[in-house]
Amino acid sequence: ETGVTQSPTHLIKTRGQQVTLRCSSQSGHNTVSWYQQALGQGPQFIFQYYREEENGRGNFPPRFSGLQFPNYSSELNVNALELDDSALYLCASSETGGDEKLFFGSGTQLSVL
Amino acid sequence: EDQVTQSPEALRLQEGESSSLNCSYTVSGLRGLFWYRQDPGKGPEFLFTLYSAGEEKEKERLKATLTKKESFLHITAPKPEDSATYLCAGVSQGGSEKLVFGKGTKLTVNP
Numbered sequence: 001e002t003g004v005t006q007s008p009t010h011l012i013k014t015r016g017q018q019v020t021l022r023c024s025s026q027s028g029h030n031t032v033s034w035y036q037q038a039l040g041q042g043p044q045f046i047f048q049y050y051r052e053e054e055n056g057r058g059n060f061p062p063r064f065s066g067l068q069f070p071n072y073s074s075e076l077n078v079n080a081l082e083l084d085d086s087a088l089y090l091c092a093s094s095e096t097g098g099d100e101k102l103f104f105g106s107g108t109q110l111s112v113l
Numbered sequence: 114e115d116q117v118t119q120s121p122e123a124l125r126l127q128e129g130e131s132s133s134l135n136c137s138y139t140v141s142g143l144r145g146l147f148w149y150r151q152d153p154g155k156g157p158e159f160l161f162t163l164y165s166a167g168e169e170k171e172k173e174r175l176k177a178t179l180t181k182k183e184s185f186l187h188i189t190a191p192k193p194e195d196s197a198t199y200l201c202a203g204v205s206q207g208g209s210e211k212l213v214f215g216k217g218t219k220l221t222v223n224p
Binding site for chain 1: 117147149154155156157158159162200202211212213214215216217
């Protein structure tokens with residue numbers, strides 16, 4: 001059973017640039033969620049994808065967007081990066097209709113300079 | 114607005130010194146209360162899900178309990194390898210499986 005994998009592990013960007021983060025979900029899981037974790041804070045929900053459709057969104061602006069592919073892998077795109085976007089971005093997969101248990105990847109640490 | 118508050122923010126224990134972490138929540142129509150462990154530079158690792166008041170779950174030195182307003186994570190005779198940040202999260206009825214997390218409790222167990 002393969003776990004949730006994210007790439008890249010670290011990324012440095014400058015303000016105004018765009019970034020794409022990638023996630024491969026755990027085998028058998030059809031739902032992917034993205035969370036942002038600022039230093040010293042708990043993860044905050046960005047959005048969730050189920051069967052390639054967005055299935056819920058948190059309080060994040062439209063410059064945060066995502067995709068889910070037929071193999072259930074996913075991308076998080078952030079346009080017009082701001083300094084406050086510096087954080088650990090976590091991807092989690094789950095099996096909808098199960099017990100809502102999320103399996104997290106190790107995250108992508110994004111630094112915006 | 115759904116909210117989860119954890120206390121204390123940080124806790125230092127000696128090896129073998131038992132204690133409890135608190136998680137209070139205001140989540141409308143709570144569907145489940147989750148506990149995760151997070152090591153530095155890693156993603157959260159699932160520990161427990163609790164669904165109804167009075168429910169208890171155990172795993173090694175950890176026991177999680179749930180009331181109508183809060184949850185406790187009891188740590189019995191902790192070891193240095195239990196050092197981590199412990200996160201509590203709630204999910205409400207309906208809609209997506211959006212977890213609302215607290216800020217976590219950073220636990221340090223000294224040998």
